[in-house]
Amino acid sequence: MNNFLRNLTTTQQIGALFIAVFGILSIVTVWAFVRNLREHASDDPESEARMLEAKRFWGLLKTSWMMATVFWVGWVLGDTVATVLFAIVGFFALREFITLSPTRRGDHRSLVLAFFVVLPLQFWIVGSKMFDLFTVFIPVYVFLALPVVSALANDPQRFLERNAKLQWGIMVCVYGMSHVPALLLLDFPGYRDKGAFLVFFLVFVVQTCMVVQHLLGRRFPHTPVAPQVSQSFQWASWLAGVAAGGVAGGLLTFITPFKPGQALGMALLACVAGSLGHLVMKALKRDRGITSWGMQGMSVTGAGGLLDRVDALCFAAPVFFHSVRWYFGL
Amino acid sequence: MLAKLMSFILLGIVRFLTGSQARWYGCPPKAEQRIYFANHQSHADMVLIWAALPEELRSITRPIAAKDYWTKTPFRQWITTAVFNAVYVDRQATPARPPAPAATEPVGVIGAMAAASADADTATAGGPDPSPDTPPRTPTPEELRAALPESDPLAPLVRALASGDSIVIFPEGTRGHGDEPQSFKSGLFKLAQMFPQVVLVPAWINNVQRVMPKGEVVPVPILCSVTFGEPIQLEAGEERRPFLDRARRAVIALREI
Numbered sequence: 001m002n003n004f005l006r007n008l009t010t011t012q013q014i015g016a017l018f019i020a021v022f023g024i025l026s027i028v029t030v031w032a033f034v035r036n037l038r039e040h041a042s043d044d045p046e047s048e049a050r051m052l053e054a055k056r057f058w059g060l061l062k063t064s065w066m067m068a069t070v071f072w073v074g075w076v077l078g079d080t081v082a083t084v085l086f087a088i089v090g091f092f093a094l095r096e097f098i099t100l101s102p103t104r105r106g107d108h109r110s111l112v113l114a115f116f117v118v119l120p121l122q123f124w125i126v127g128s129k130m131f132d133l134f135t136v137f138i139p140v141y142v143f144l145a146l147p148v149v150s151a152l153a154n155d156p157q158r159f160l161e162r163n164a165k166l167q168w169g170i171m172v173c174v175y176g177m178s179h180v181p182a183l184l185l186l187d188f189p190g191y192r193d194k195g196a197f198l199v200f201f202l203v204f205v206v207q208t209c210m211v212v213q214h215l216l217g218r219r220f221p222h223t224p225v226a227p228q229v230s231q232s233f234q235w236a237s238w239l240a241g242v243a244a245g246g247v248a249g250g251l252l253t254f255i256t257p258f259k260p261g262q263a264l265g266m267a268l269l270a271c272v273a274g275s276l277g278h279l280v281m282k283a284l285k286r287d288r289g290i291t292s293w294g295m296q297g298m299s300v301t302g303a304g305g306l307l308d309r310v311d312a313l314c315f316a317a318p319v320f321f322h323s324v325r326w327y328f329g330l
Numbered sequence: 331m332l333a334k335l336m337s338f339i340l341l342g343i344v345r346f347l348t349g350s351q352a353r354w355y356g357c358p359p360k361a362e363q364r365i366y367f368a369n370h371q372s373h374a375d376m377v378l379i380w381a382a383l384p385e386e387l388r389s390i391t392r393p394i395a396a397k398d399y400w401t402k403t404p405f406r407q408w409i410t411t412a413v414f415n416a417v418y419v420d421r422q423a424t425p426a427r428p429p430a431p432a433a434t435e436p437v438g439v440i441g442a443m444a445a446a447s448a449d450a451d452t453a454t455a456g457g458p459d460p461s462p463d464t465p466p467r468t469p470t471p472e473e474l475r476a477a478l479p480e481s482d483p484l485a486p487l488v489r490a491l492a493s494g495d496s497i498v499i500f501p502e503g504t505r506g507h508g509d510e511p512q513s514f515k516s517g518l519f520k521l522a523q524m525f526p527q528v529v530l531v532p533a534w535i536n537n538v539q540r541v542m543p544k545g546e547v548v549p550v551p552i553l554c555s556v557t558f559g560e561p562i563q564l565e566a567g568e569e570r571r572p573f574l575d576r577a578r579r580a581v582i583a584l585r586e587i
Contacts, residue, residue, distance in 0.1 A: 091551070095349075099553040105543045111550040 014075060014196055017255065021068050029061060060211075063309050067203070075196050080127060082196075083181040087123035090177035093307040093314070094119065096293040097169040106155030107162055110146045114166060118142050119174050126182050131325075134182065138175045143167065172281070173307070176314030179321040186321075186330055191257040198324075201249065201256050201263075202270055206316045208248040209271035210278065213241025229283045238275060245271035262327070269323055270316040277315020281307070333412035340413065344381040348541055348554035352382035355587055356560025357531060359384050363496055365525075366391070366558070367518055368533035369511040369581055370500035373399060374542050374549070375535050379498050380414055382556040391496040392417050394487065417486045417497060474524045484517055491525050498533075501577065505544070511581060514574040522564040522573070532559040532577065534584035557584040 036054060070089075074082030094115065103111065118138065125134040147163050183202065184195035216237035224231050249267020253260045285291065293305030324330070344350050352359070368379060376393040383391055395416035401407045410416040469477070475492070478485055490497055499521075501514035522530060537554040562580050564573055 095551045095553060098551070099537065103540065108543055108546050108550060112548045115551050116548070 010192075010194055013255070014194075017197070017200065018068075018072050018075070022072075025061075025065055025068060029065075032057060032061060064207075067309075071196075071200065071203075079181070079184050079195070082184055082199075083123055083127045086177055086181045087119065089306065089310060090123070090173050091115070091119060093177065093293075093310055094169055094173035096305045096307045097173055098166075100288050100290060100293060101165040101169065103162060103166070104155060104157065106153035107150055107166065109153060110149045110163075110166060113146060113149055114170055114174075118146075118170060122174050122178050123181070126178050126185070129185050131182070134178070135322075138170060142170065146170075172311065172314045176318055177310070179317035180313060182321055183317070183324075186324065188257040188328065188330065194255075194257075197255040198257075201252055201267075202316060202320050203313060204252065205245045205249045205267040205270055206274040206312050209241045209245030209275055210312055211241075212244040213237050213275060216240050226279075226283075229286055230279060233279055233282070241275060242268060242271040257328075266320065266323060266327075270320040273319035274312035274316030278312040280315070281311040336409065337413045340377070340409075341381055344377060347549055347551045348378060348381075348538075350378055350381040351553070351555040352384070353555055353557045353587070355557055355584070357529075357558060359387055359558075361386055361390065362529055363491070363494060363525075363527070364391070364529045364531050364561075365491075365496065365518070365521060366498045366531045366533050367501050367514075367577060367581065368498065368535050368556070370502045370505050371535070371539040372505060372542055372544070374538050375500065376414065376416070376498065378535060378538050378554055379533065379556050387496070389415075390494075391498060392490050393498040394419050394500065417490050419486060420483050471524050471526055474520070478524075484520060487517070487521060488524060491521065491528060496528075501574070511578060514578045516570055516574065518577055519564070519570045519573050526564065529561045530563065530577070531561050532580040532584060533557065534559070534581055536585070557587055559584045559587075 032054070070085055074085050098111065122134065122137060125137055146166060150159065150163055150166075180199060180202070183198045186195055186198065188194075214232070217232045217234060220237065222234040222236050224234050226233060246264050246268040249270075250260055250264040252267075253263040256263050256266075258266060285293065293307035366379065368375065373396075376395060380388060380391075380393055393414055393416045395410045395414070395418055397418040397420050399406070400410045400416065401418065410418070475488055478488055487497060487499070499518065501518040502512045503515045503517075504512075506512050518530075521528075534557045535554070536557065537552055540550070540552045541554060542549045559580055562577060
């Protein structure tokens with residue numbers, strides 16, 4: 001089996017990967033649909049809770065379909081389109097973030113700069129493979145430029161707070177997200193044009209970790225570590241989730257340039273970064289008194305905000321990217 | 331053709347920047363004749379509410395545009411007439427006029443009654459001595475409409491409503507600065523009197539002032555929404571001020587939903 005896969009061309013391998021992913025998604029969807037049909041009859045409180053759970057599950061499934069489709073489109077149309085797609089995801093995530101972080105009039109110019117200059121520029125730098133510049137562009141240059149623009153607006157009220165919010169939003173939604181397409185362009189020796197696998201590896205591993213953590217936390221509830229921030233975050237299910245992500249990474253070794261041990265290590269690293277990043281974003285949400293980044297109960301998908309789905313990825317991608325670059329000396 | 335294309339592009343831009351989400355809480359999006367009244371914080375309010383309405387309602391709903399601002403350049407004028415199908419209103423004239431001179435003056439009402447030919451009511455109450463103080467009855471909507479002078483700032487709205495269109499108005503008159511909307515001007519009350527069959531739908535426009543504050547040119551992407559609430563009605567005998575305050579509270583209440 002492994003030999004057969006290795007003998008395929010890169011394109012065929014990636015195609016096979018997508019067939020597998022869409023196949024699994026279809027099976028899960030059909031299973032959930034059939035189960036839903038059976039559930040319909042009674043209306044005691046227990047089945048109501050189940051209905052709610054099923055609804056949440058549908059939301060998750062929808063997101064998975066969407067993400068898989070986005071990846072597929074990105075792969076079919078090439079690296080440039082994939083980079084643009086991730087830029088759009090970053091744009092919408094930043095839009096959600098800024099919407100729920102109150103800004104003042106004086107921030108207007110800085111916001112314009114963030115959305116229409118910093119974001120496109122960062123993704124353009126990614127696309128042109130200037131990895132050194134891409135790493136420092138936001139922390140070094142933008143870090144200075146945005147507060148200057150805000151200061152010129154002549155409004156000192158809550159200046160530090162406002163700027164911190166904007167910087168943080170850019171770090172997560174633009175800087176973090178831009179590291180995902182950057183993986184597409186890494187040049188491993190003997191691993192040309194297979195960056196899509198690396199992206200898939202990262203997303204799959206982090207998503208596995210999050211889902212396992214979520215399901216275990218629900219099934220075997222322990223005392224939450226930080227109940228004010230998250231009712232569901234607990235060490236046991238967190239460790240299990242990270243371990244599951246690591247194992248998933250180890251099993252996916254054959255699609256990466258890593259050896260099994262390396263794949264396991266990289267996967268563990270990405271999972272730790274992603275799940276803890278998710279926790280950090282939860283703390284931000286609690287601070288704002290909201291449960292999701294989508295506008296209160298009115299997001300189109302009914303699945304909360306986009307940022308709720310991609311925040312783990314935003315934290316995992318930079319850690320993963322730089323670890324890989326450092327370890328393999330790329 | 332050009333207008334169609336423009337409205338398509340504009341819808342795309344507005345959705346890209348703001349999401350322009352409509353939240354129908356108190357009433358469904360229905361093709362009946364309505365007056366939507368909303369808070370006013372930015373010139374973009376009109377664009378947002380236009381974009382938030384579903385396609386079928388958008389074509390029968392006419393927003394109100396401030397004449398001085400929206401006719402300043404040929405492009406603005408074209409976009410308000412061809413794309414938004416807006417009704418122009420003279421902002422300047424509104425505060426200059428005392429509230430409803432025609433509607434409260436007995437002479438005006440009598441004149442209107444004469445104009446409205448032989449009405450059953452007129453025949454019984456009228457007679458040879460029309461002492462203006464004695465009949466305490468309120469004039470009918472038709473009389474009020476007929477009594478409105480052509481120069482009144484409300485006249486274009488009345489024409490639009492009379493032809494069966496829905497309209498969007500901002501009863502504050504000007505854009506507010508604070509968090510709370512300013513107190514409502516009497517236009518809404520007069521329209522409600524003149525068109526009792528038209529449904530009055532309150533709406534709260536959220537966040538638009540952050541997208542494009544006064545004096546800025548480039549909009550910033552921030553999610554906005556329009557919340558439509560439960561319709562209100564002008565109760566029989568309800569005074570102007572209580573009604574306007576009630577309408578304003580209905581709008582503010584939508585902020586918290």
